[in-house]
Amino acid sequence: MTVTHASAPVGKDSGGDSGTGSAAPRPHPRRPALGSRALRTAGFHLTAGMVSALWLLPIALVLVTSTRTFDDIAAHGVGSLPHSFTLDGFRQAWVDGGQQQALVNSMLVTVPTVLLSLGLASMAAFALSRYDLPLRRALLLLMLGGNLLPPQILLIPVAKLSEVMGIHDQLYALIGVQVGFGVGFYVFVLHGFMRAIPDEIQQAAVIDGASPWQIYRRIIMPLARPALAALSALSFTWIFNDLLWAITVLRTDTRMPITASLIGLQGQYVSMWNVIAAGSVIAAAPTVAVFLRFQRHFVAGLNLGAVK
Amino acid sequence: MALIGSARRSRATRVPPVVLAFVLVPLLAEAFWVFWPALQGFYLSLTSWDGLTAPGFVGLGNFSEMAHDPVFRTALVNTVLWLLLFGGLSAALGLGAALLLQQERRGIGFYRAALFLPVVFSLVATALVWQAMYQPDGLINNVLSAVGLGGWRHAWLADQDTAFYAVIVPALWRQVGYVMVLYLAGLKGIDPVLYEAAKVDGAGRLQQFRHITLPQLRSVNAVVLSVIVIDSLRSFDVVWALTRGGPYHSSELLSTYMYSTAFQSLRLGYGSALAVVIFVLAFGVIASYLVRAFREADR
Numbered sequence: 001m002t003v004t005h006a007s008a009p010v011g012k013d014s015g016g017d018s019g020t021g022s023a024a025p026r027p028h029p030r031r032p033a034l035g036s037r038a039l040r041t042a043g044f045h046l047t048a049g050m051v052s053a054l055w056l057l058p059i060a061l062v063l064v065t066s067t068r069t070f071d072d073i074a075a076h077g078v079g080s081l082p083h084s085f086t087l088d089g090f091r092q093a094w095v096d097g098g099q100q101q102a103l104v105n106s107m108l109v110t111v112p113t114v115l116l117s118l119g120l121a122s123m124a125a126f127a128l129s130r131y132d133l134p135l136r137r138a139l140l141l142l143m144l145g146g147n148l149l150p151p152q153i154l155l156i157p158v159a160k161l162s163e164v165m166g167i168h169d170q171l172y173a174l175i176g177v178q179v180g181f182g183v184g185f186y187v188f189v190l191h192g193f194m195r196a197i198p199d200e201i202q203q204a205a206v207i208d209g210a211s212p213w214q215i216y217r218r219i220i221m222p223l224a225r226p227a228l229a230a231l232s233a234l235s236f237t238w239i240f241n242d243l244l245w246a247i248t249v250l251r252t253d254t255r256m257p258i259t260a261s262l263i264g265l266q267g268q269y270v271s272m273w274n275v276i277a278a279g280s281v282i283a284a285a286p287t288v289a290v291f292l293r294f295q296r297h298f299v300a301g302l303n304l305g306a307v308k
Numbered sequence: 309m310a311l312i313g314s315a316r317r318s319r320a321t322r323v324p325p326v327v328l329a330f331v332l333v334p335l336l337a338e339a340f341w342v343f344w345p346a347l348q349g350f351y352l353s354l355t356s357w358d359g360l361t362a363p364g365f366v367g368l369g370n371f372s373e374m375a376h377d378p379v380f381r382t383a384l385v386n387t388v389l390w391l392l393l394f395g396g397l398s399a400a401l402g403l404g405a406a407l408l409l410q411q412e413r414r415g416i417g418f419y420r421a422a423l424f425l426p427v428v429f430s431l432v433a434t435a436l437v438w439q440a441m442y443q444p445d446g447l448i449n450n451v452l453s454a455v456g457l458g459g460w461r462h463a464w465l466a467d468q469d470t471a472f473y474a475v476i477v478p479a480l481w482r483q484v485g486y487v488m489v490l491y492l493a494g495l496k497g498i499d500p501v502l503y504e505a506a507k508v509d510g511a512g513r514l515q516q517f518r519h520i521t522l523p524q525l526r527s528v529n530a531v532v533l534s535v536i537v538i539d540s541l542r543s544f545d546v547v548w549a550l551t552r553g554g555p556y557h558s559s560e561l562l563s564t565y566m567y568s569t570a571f572q573s574l575r576l577g578y579g580s581a582l583a584v585v586i587f588v589l590a591f592g593v594i595a596s597y598l599v600r601a602f603r604e605a606d607r
Contacts (some may be wrong), residue, residue: 023428041413043412044408045415047408048408048409048415048416048419049419051405051408051419051421051422051423052418052422052423053422053423055422055423055426055481055485056422056425058426058437058441058481059425059426059437061437061440061447062437062440063332065440077410077443077445077446077450078440078443078445078446078447079440079441079443079445079446079447079448079449079450079451080445080450089392113347120333120334120337121334123330123331123333123334124330124331124333124334124335126327126330127327127328127330127331128331131323131324132323133323133328133331134325137602137605139331139335140601141598141601141602141605142335143334143335143338144598144601145594145598146338146341146342146343146346148538148590148593148594148597148598149346149587149590149594150538150541150542150583150586150587150590151542152347152542152562152563152566152567152582152586152587153345153346153349153350153580153583153584153586153587154341154342154345154349155566155567155570155571155579156348156352156570156576156579156580156581156583157344157345157346157348157349157351158341158347159344159571160359161341161344161345174312174343176337176340177341179337179341180337180338180341180342181338181341181342183334183337183338184342187334188601191605192604192605206578207540211324212324212326212327212330213326216330222400224358239426240430241429241430241431241432241545242547243430243431243432243544243545243548243549244544244567247571250573254313258430259430259432259433259545261547262430262432262433262436262549263432263549266436266439266549273440273443274437276436277436277437277440279436280433280436280437283430283432283433284428284429284430284433287428287429287430288425288428288429290428291424291425291427291428295421295526298428299489302427302486302489302490303489303490303493305579
């Protein structure tokens with residue numbers, strides 16, 4: 001249903017001014033008149049604009065709600081136009097709701113996890129892609145397979161394991177499990193990337209007497225920069241947004257990351273939508289910032305390992 | 309020349325120990341936090357365990373209990389329904405959005421970013437945004453009243469009949485942009501000459517879509533399908549933040565039921581058995597994904 005519906009505008013595009021059509025100035029048998037083309041462009045912008053507006057509406061709503069007063073929401077309802085402006089919701093979420101601490105916790109987990117898992121994964125990918133290790137392929141797929149496992153099967157044993165090790169309710173446990181669970185996927189993606197680097201570059205370095213560590217550090221890692229940037233942007237959002245692992249290995253409220261804190265906020269400030277909305281804005285801000293700053297890498301990251 | 313030859317030979321035969329460590333350290337980290345716990349998970353599914361006393365072996369007892377557990381049945385049906393609805397719609401809408409926004413033209417970056425922005429939100433934040441919209445005095449009900457459909461006003465999340473569908477919408481809102489990115493990359497990879505040739509042959513737009521676009525997207529479809537199935541079975545955050553599986557388990561998924569059984573009812577054995585069911589459902593996808601990856605790694 002949606003597919004046939006959506007195919008119409010595309011047909012228009014490829015019929016009207018497809019890349020090759022406009023690049024090659026030879027006469028086209030069915031080139032549409034100038035007027036109908038303008039009409040199509042207008043139609044496209046109308047459709048795309050409406051879809052975008054629909055998509056941005058919830059975000060706009062939460063931004064507006066976060067700056068309203070509680071009295072305004074109580075009097076007019078959460079779905080009404082704003083009658084007030086205050087940043088008090090942010091203060092309540094940040095200070096009273098404990099989101100300041102939660103954001104710090106999230107960063108304390110996310111940054112080391114991204115660095116550690118990409119560091120480890122790049123080493124494994126380097127070894128697996130540049131050397132003829134025995135069982136090379138089997139190891140690679142084993143590691144990828146671990147990442148594809150549904151986390152539910154691991155929750156109970158991981159909770160117990162961290163208890164036995166005495167790191168239950170510690171951020172280390174969360175970092176540990178996030179690294180262990182994520183590393184397989186990163187190895188797989190980086191392996192594909194590093195395999196494409198020509199052998200000759202490495203051979204030249206070997207002749208010059210470079211050690212494996214130097215080859216890894218000075219040659220392969222700089223060449224793998226695009227993939228590393230893409231994976232960093234992507235994994236930052238994954239780890240920052242995680243809820244399941246956090247509530248599995250952590251117990252104390254003051255150690256919880258921002259996602260769990262947001263759920264706590266929801267319980268603590270029932271129907272105080274200005275505070276909850278402000279909390280959502282705070283929780284979303286870092287990943288949105290990463291997205292806006294590294295948009296290109298981020299999108300590339302989603303395609304890595306998927307579309308090849 | 310001879311030097312290069314010997315360098316290559318030595319690379320083939322002798323792997324420096326440091327390179328071995330490069331693989332072993334990450335592998336051990338994964339083995340410790342993933343493979344070893346997974347094995348324990350399978351074992352625990354055969355036990356009855358409260359987390360305090362020693363687990364007692366009950367064989368397949370947990371699984372036969374599921375057969376008589378109405379909540380399990382609801383969660384299983386909902387999970388399958390989630391897979392079909394969430395999966396089907398996010399694939400269809402994602403492809404639709406990609407087709408709409410595939411051509412480079414003025415303003416396209418803004419439209420793409422608009423659809424893509426929710427992807428970076430956490431599902432918890434997404435859920436809370438939508439919870440505000442679903443409130444009895446929220447935006448959705450207000451819009452319904454404004455367009456004269458006041459009779460449809462609803463406590464969307466509190467009603468057993470609507471809670472499940474009300475939870476799918478935010479999940480979709482967030483997923484469509486992701487699927488769109490995958491399809492955009494796929495569409496970019498199609499050789500425009502194919503369309504030119506089809507046009508010369510007099511193929512209409514629908515025919516071009518059916519005979520060129522869809523077949524050319526085959527490999528992307530496979531990826532989207534795997535991503536969707538794995539994501540569906542993992543889906544937890546959005547339901548947990550919105551309804552916790554309620555009211556009366558009407559929006560319960562296997563993942564939420566597993567979590568509450570294990571960590572709230574402290575029935576760790578039964579929870580593990582539920583996790584095994586999730587694993588079994590996911591296994592086909594995992595296996596086929598690995599087969600694909602196997603071919604790719606071979607290249």
